[in-house]
Amino acid sequence: QKEVEQNSGPLSVPEGAIASLNCTYSDRGSQSFFWYRQYSGKSPELIMSIYSNGDKEDGRFTAQLNKASQYVSLLIRDSQPSDSATYLCAVNPGYSTLTFGKGTMLLVSP
Amino acid sequence: DAGVIQSPRHEVTEMGQEVTLRCKPISGHDYLFWYRQTMMRGLELLIYFNNNVPIDDSGMPEDRFSAKMPNASFSTLKIQPSEPRDSAVYFCASSPPGTGVNNEQFFGPGTRLTVL
Numbered sequence: 571q572k573e574v575e576q577n578s579g580p581l582s583v584p585e586g587a588i589a590s591l592n593c594t595y596s597d598r599g600s601q602s603f604f605w606y607r608q609y610s611g612k613s614p615e616l617i618m619s620i621y622s623n624g625d626k627e628d629g630r631f632t633a634q635l636n637k638a639s640q641y642v643s644l645l646i647r648d649s650q651p652s653d654s655a656t657y658l659c660a661v662n663p664g665y666s667t668l669t670f671g672k673g674t675m676l677l678v679s680p
Numbered sequence: 681d682a683g684v685i686q687s688p689r690h691e692v693t694e695m696g697q698e699v700t701l702r703c704k705p706i707s708g709h710d711y712l713f714w715y716r717q718t719m720m721r722g723l724e725l726l727i728y729f730n731n732n733v734p735i736d737d738s739g740m741p742e743d744r745f746s747a748k749m750p751n752a753s754f755s756t757l758k759i760q761p762s763e764p765r766d767s768a769v770y771f772c773a774s775s776p777p778g779t780g781v782n783n784e785q786f787f788g789p790g791t792r793l794t795v796l
Contacts, residue, residue: 613771613790614771616784673722
């Protein structure tokens with residue numbers, strides 16, 4: 571059973587702070603990892619992908635991957651109220667399907 | 681470019697009725713996925729197609745659910761008969777060719793289904 575685990579939250583941070591979202595996965599053979607953002611009542615939208623160990627930065631977002639620990643995280647710097655959403659971690663175990671975590675709700679207060 | 685298109689956006693029906701959800705993937709994409717999202721179970725993959733062929737339907741809950749993809753630009757998910765526990769948001773997503781295991785999926789706006 572492939573599993574992707576996330577803390578459901580909510581994770582509350584003040585505006586301007588760093589938000590840290592975490593995800594663990596069970597399938598050691600997983601090869602690609604994604605973070606999706608989902609606003610309430612909307613569809614998931616891809617914000618970051620990462621395929622190799624280390625950090626990947628894109629604007630205010632940094633994805634971090636540690637395959638040995640089966641751990642992937644998303645850092646959001648200078649958090650804004652508009653970042654308030656549910657963040658879904660998705661893992662590809664090596665074929666063309668994704669397994670999604672249930673998501674972490676992020677609340678950024680002004 | 682148009683994204684993934686789904687219809688209807690909202691569907692309210694009574695238990696026992698047939699429900700048909702529709703999806704038009706992004707032009708040129710050759711993978712199509714159907715998901716169901718609920719608060720309790722999160723986002724679950726129901727079935728996916730590659731080049732119009734169903735590849736994995738192990739997520740389809742039971743025989744009441746069926747999906748077809750008659751051509752590259754259209755897919756349907758049918759529930760017959762519908763039950764209250766089928767109430768959820770159903771998403772269609774597509775992926776471009778050549779991405780293999782590094783696929784990035786693009787989601788449609790979803791259909792919110794309520795079965796009374």
